[in-house]
């Protein structure tokens with residue numbers, strides 16, 4: 468199986484996405500006219516990055532590897548600066564490119580560097596986590612945390628994204644579970660097949676079914692609304708409370724989105740008659756994701772939510788569901804917020 472997509476940004480930049488097995492190679496990732504390649508990678512996939520750099524070198528393009536610190540704590544301007552300095556030392560020009568090998572935090576940083584270094588160089592992504600494959604690597608959102616999640620960033624597509632399902636299939640259970648939160652989210656907002664597959668098999672859901680389906684949801688959404696003027700915000704289902712509990716509780720993005728979706732499901736039931744709140748919670752639980760987060764200070768969570776990018780002058784907006792596949796963006800008052808907090812054990 469080899470599935471291909473293209474997304475065109477409003478400025479005409481094209482992102483090519485390939486999904487298949489055994490497709491992570493130099494030819495798939497490196498643009499034919501690249502002068503030299505800087506491979507940036509997280510420590511857990513250094514071996515894969517090094518193998519790729521050797522292969523790129525063998526094909527006639529100079530390539531070096533820079534290993535960056537792992538995880539969301541390293542998704543900051545210090546890491547960005549360390550990549551700029553590395554590129555400076557190598558004398559990078561606009562004809563050279565980056566290849567980012569890693570999870571969502573790594574590709575977000577690499578994308579931000581590519582968007583800004585020399586006012587823009589090319590980058591390709593090889594996502595090595597499920598979360599990265601179905602969400603972070605697709606759609607051109609790049610950025611770093613500056614006192615809040617992803618508050619500094621730029622919209623800019625990578626040139627290519629190569630999703631190798633062999634890499635995803637080999638992931639440990641914890642990373643599959645974390646990525647399942649964003650994968651099943653794509654189902655809740657737009658694809659019954661994904662919901663049915665997770666409902667059937669929990670974490671044993673077929674990667675060949677759910678990953679291409681979730682990427683299709685993301686591609687269609689981003690293609691219609693690259694800069695999030697409307698429909699793209701639906702991809703943030705579960706993220707308004709999710710981002711706040713992620714920081715307040717110090718938990719993973721996937722766990723936080725799972726909890727955020729439980730809260731958003733409860734608010735949806737109260738505000739717009741969503742009938743599947745309990746079913747949704749059962750599916751999330753069946754995957755092995757958390758459905759509540761007791762012990763958090765409500766004031767802290769509310770303060771963190773105040774920094775949410777979907778807040779406008781009239782207050783907080785949340786993505787809700789009228790039904791599976793029918794999301795909407797709505798202002799949420801204190802009473803509705805209370806319903807969401809109660810559903811996830813925040814008092």
Ligand code: GLY
Nearest residue numbers: 602606608699702
């Ligand atoms: N992760 C949500 C988006 O890309 O819009």
